[in-house]
Amino acid sequence: xxxxxxxxxxxxxxxxxxxxxxxxxxxxxxxxxxxxxxxxxxxxxxxxxxxxxxxxxxxxxxxxxxxxxxxxxxxxxxxxxxxxxxxxxxxxxxxxxxxxxxxxxxxxxxxxxxxxxxxxxxxxxxxxxxxxxxxxxxxxxxxxxxxxxxxxxxxxxxxxxxxxxxxxxxxxxxxxxxxxxxxxxxxxxxxxxxxxxxxxxxxxxxxxxxxxxxxxxxxxxxxxxxxxxxxxxxxxxxxxxxxxxxxxxxxxxxxxxxxxxxxxxxxxxxxxxxxxxxxxxxxxxxxxxxxxxxxxxxxxxxxxxxxxxxxxxxxxxxxxxxxxxxxxxxxxxxxxxxxxxxxxxxxxxxxxxxxxxxxxxxxxxxxxxxxxxxxxxxxxxxxxxxxxxxxxxxxxxxxxxxxxxxxxxxxxxxxxxxxxxxxxxxxxxxxxxxxxxxxxxxxxxxxxxxxxxxxxxxxxxxxxxxxxxx
Numbered sequence: 001x002x003x004x005x006x007x008x009x010x011x012x013x014x015x016x017x018x019x020x021x022x023x024x025x026x027x028x029x030x031x032x033x034x035x036x037x038x039x040x041x042x043x044x045x046x047x048x049x050x051x052x053x054x055x056x057x058x059x060x061x062x063x064x065x066x067x068x069x070x071x072x073x074x075x076x077x078x079x080x081x082x083x084x085x086x087x088x089x090x091x092x093x094x095x096x097x098x099x100x101x102x103x104x105x106x107x108x109x110x111x112x113x114x115x116x117x118x119x120x121x122x123x124x125x126x127x128x129x130x131x132x133x134x135x136x137x138x139x140x141x142x143x144x145x146x147x148x149x150x151x152x153x154x155x156x157x158x159x160x161x162x163x164x165x166x167x168x169x170x171x172x173x174x175x176x177x178x179x180x181x182x183x184x185x186x187x188x189x190x191x192x193x194x195x196x197x198x199x200x201x202x203x204x205x206x207x208x209x210x211x212x213x214x215x216x217x218x219x220x221x222x223x224x225x226x227x228x229x230x231x232x233x234x235x236x237x238x239x240x241x242x243x244x245x246x247x248x249x250x251x252x253x254x255x256x257x258x259x260x261x262x263x264x265x266x267x268x269x270x271x272x273x274x275x276x277x278x279x280x281x282x283x284x285x286x287x288x289x290x291x292x293x294x295x296x297x298x299x300x301x302x303x304x305x306x307x308x309x310x311x312x313x314x315x316x317x318x319x320x321x322x323x324x325x326x327x328x329x330x331x332x333x334x335x336x337x338x339x340x341x342x343x344x345x346x347x348x349x350x351x352x353x354x355x356x357x358x359x360x361x362x363x364x365x366x367x368x369x370x371x372x373x374x375x376x377x378x379x380x381x382x383x384x385x386x387x388x389x390x391x392x393x394x395x396x397x398x399x400x401x402x403x404x405x406x407x408x409x410x411x412x413x414x415x416x417x418x419x420x421x422x423x424x425x426x427x428x429x430x431x432x433x434x435x436x437x438x439x440x441x442x443x444x445x446x447x448x449x450x451x452x453x454x455x456x457x458x459x460x461x462x463x464x465x466x467x468x469x470x
Contacts, residue, residue, distance in 0.1 A: 002027065004029065004218065005029045007069045009029075009046075010034055011071075013111070014071075015039065018030060020208075030044055030045070033049075054096065061101065061104045065106070068218065069109065073089050076136060080136075091144040098149065098152040102152060108149060109221075110146065111165060112145065112165065114166055116164065118134055126268075127226040146162055161226075162226045162227070164229065166205035166231050167202050167203065171296075172295075183289070185251070189251075194254070196255065197255060200237050202240070203234060203267075208283070216277040220277045221276070228269060230270055232270060240285070347455075352386065357382040359443070359444065359447055360382050378441070382440065382444035388412065
């Protein structure tokens, strides 16, 4: 039975790797700052120690076939707040592991991240993509670890395999990650907040699938080789919010200004891992979120959905995959579209409604056929028509709003009330309907739709140009 040291084995990913190593017949040994809270005391061989305790680290590694190095500052928010400590742990901590491996003749499996592709451009990206200068401290520290691995392999013949993880989620996840934050807010009845318009794409990977991929990298991966271990679903943050909202009480979703250093996301190829390691992520995002919810709050989790019928596996792609434009992932869908909880941004609605209402009103003011009250009637009719149009048409990149028909019905009811009840007309100083009101309203709606579509496309182009990887 081979013994494998797991640095960070008490943490989120590491504890699952420990479980999968045991399932694979290996003898895991944890090296961490604390005992694992996810295992029974004494059930897993554990060494409590610091990465910079050279003697303790070398002694823990002495009789191990390999070390899976996962200990790191993984929360990008904490990395930004504590850059010195994060650099020390992520970069120099990796150096310490490599030096101990050199001294003990141990193979190194290094846990990196697909964030390193941040400056590699758009399209479908594989392990041979050129890596640019990172724009986040977390990415820089993980990329430094990769460079140390390649240097130790070249200079000291330390066998190293680099695994670039997608964004992990699932049971035992730290509360600060995006999916735990969304689920926690939904369980508390709070709205889900999304930075920007939510079109940033991510490749999430369910943590048990990831742990299986890490073990596959240990057993089947070769030295001096890099493998992507990410999910096969390209998901926008907005789609993730819709999944959580659908699983938990139709939670409200609100948008906040975008964050500095955030990334849009490119499409990561997992074909090398599929061919050489026999690994693919097998858990769909919706099912993975449901499993996380079942672990966190079993009483709130819906029942598992039936598994779909098996399909034939696609033929493997060449090692170097041709680039696919990111616009194919985030482009606007055409009519008809699948209903979804997808609303245009508030500024898009406001601008389109103002322009679509103002132009017909100016036309009415300059026309001798409309009086003051009738101009007001034109304005209200245009506004109601525009808002109803936004509810019913798939203007958002994710399709038509899920509850758009209901809201459009209430708008129609309000409009009928304004037209038939005398006191609202008197209160708003509205004239009687004019024969040109319908024509001007149709013009206003058309103008608003054109403005909204142009604004959404412009916003998508701007975000795609600023996107990196995730």
